[in-house]
Amino acid sequence: MKFTCPHCGEKTFSPLQKALAGSYRSVGKPCPKCGKKCCNGMGSIYFESIVSAIALIASLMVYFHFDSSQKQFSTLLIVAFILGSRVLNFLFRMFFGKLVAPIRRMQ
Ligand SMILES: [Zn+2]
Secondary structure, three states: OOEEOOOOOOEEEOHHHHHHOOOOOOOOEEOOOOOOEEEEOHHHHHHHHHHHHHHHHHHHHHHHHOOHHHHHHHHHHHHHHHHHHHHHHHHHHHHOOOEEOOOOOOO
């Protein structure tokens, strides 16, 4: 399974390379074939903001739901939510969304 480079149209990006190419706002990663920079499109930004919002709401709910005697457990849950959202974002970039040319072009 490979992803298509938006510059040369060849399937040059593996899922892992795509995930590491970063978001639309990053500088992106060069295509192995044509050398031009590619990054993940708007889809990953939308997904990321939704997942981050859910993780934040879940963390707040945990924070207010548990009292201080369960502090360790609630802290653990909040950390799990944050890590979980990072993993989800990474997986989304690996398997979904398209590669595009970054807006910030490094010359
Ligand atoms: Zn290319």
